[in-house]
Amino acid sequence: MTAPPQQAPGRPGSAGSLATYVFAVCGPDRPAHPGPASGHAGGGPLRFLDVGPLRAVVQDVPADAFSESALRERLTDPAELERCARTHHDVVTAAASGGPTVPLPLATLYLGDERARAALAESQDRFRTVLDRTAGRVEWAVKVYLTQSGAPSGTAAPPGTPQPGRPGSEAGAGRAYLNRLRGLRQEREQRQERALAAAEQVDSAVRELAAGSVRRRPHGPEATGEGRTQVMNAAYLIAEDSGGELASTIGRLRGSPDFDGIEIDISGPWAPYSFTDGAVHAGHQ
Structure with missing residues (x-):
């Protein structure tokens, strides 16, 4: 080849x-x-x-x-x-x-x-x-992102930093610092879990309109830019006349309180690049 x-x-x-x-x-x-x-x-x-x-x-x-x-x-x-x-x-x-x-x-x-x-x-x-x-069908791309909106704010104070109005020992300040770090980590994990749940909700809703779907590995920050994390990268095969229904579905999800800090991007319609099932390989022959 x-x-x-x-x-x-x-x-x-x-x-x-x-x-x-x-x-x-x-x-x-x-x-x-x-x-x-x-x-x-x-x-x-x-x-x-x-x-x-x-x-x-x-x-x-x-x-x-x-x-x-x-x-x-x-x-x-x-x-x-x-x-x-x-x-x-x-x-x-x-x-x-x-x-x-x-x-x-x-x-x-x-x-x-x-x-x-x-x-x-x-x-x-x-x-x-x-x-x-x-x-009679076209491809639509749907991507879901976790954004910085609603992200944990502030930074943890370094160990030994006195708390205003609450003088305490260095050990107490260290414990407070570790608790703060633990809380920030738990909040990040909760936000990530909520974003993944939102992505599954998007996928489930769009698949109801689709004759086929493909999930790919999410892009990293070099492609998405700083300030947002891609949690879903998918393509769907949808009837040519269902673009309006897809837009309505995405609009309803975007307006849900569960999607605070979540972005949904859609693009299309495209030729069905993701649904050729490897019909032929590229290269010189």
């Missing part, structure tokens, strides 16, 4: 050789063009590649710019990674606007059309299963 992309006729590695980049797989009932997106800069126009009864959204791209080594170098640059990911997402979104679509991972490349067709054909049954499951 790590062979370099097939070169166009001529010497391998020669200028002008092309690889086949695959964005997504769709059902057969599609218009003549994949949609308004333009694909990766420097590549050819987006087009459909027939894979049995299915159609793949593909683009001819320069093999030298999309070789395994070139991609490795490009995708370690955050700005370039963002550009490639955004282009990939825009094409998948445009394709999904026309009907059920299976998004493929970023940088799925093949050794030309015949290799792409052969490899994708091996996954036809899985593609059809995903297309049937996601027809």
Whole structure:
């Protein structure tokens, strides 16, 4: 799965050789063009590649710019990674606007059309299963955070600090300090437990609307920023016409007294990235 992309006729590695980049797989009932997106800069126009009864959204791209080594170098640059990911997402979104679509991972490349067709054909049954499951449905992301609102305030006084109006021994001050630390720790634990209970309440409510759900490991502070802790990171497969019901459900939860100091973020609708069930692996083939 790590062979370099097939070169166009001529010497391998020669200028002008092309690889086949695959964005997504769709059902057969599609218009003549994949949609308004333009694909990766420097590549050819987006087009459909027939894979049995299915159609793949593909683009001819320069093999030298999309070789395994070139991609490795490009995708370690955050700005370039963002550009490639955004282009990939825009094409998948445009394709999904026309009907059920299976998004493929970023940088799925093949050794030309015949290799792409052969490899994708091996996954036809899985593609059809995903297309049937996601027809008329979209993905929504739901994240729950514990914020600093309502967090324990103040800091514990160091041992030996006299208490105003209550002179006492150093030992007494030390005990008070330890009690203060214990109380702060217990309060943090209680807040964490309450946040986890709130996350389960959110998950239970949204799953009533969903045909499928995926729970992922919560992001750390490097992604969420200071001042809030992510306690739930989930995606749900929901009917296209149920977005309003989802918004009402989240609004009701946000207004509950149990959610003081709890944030709920939702985003979508997206193509069903989380529900492809590994229909195909990314990489050069």
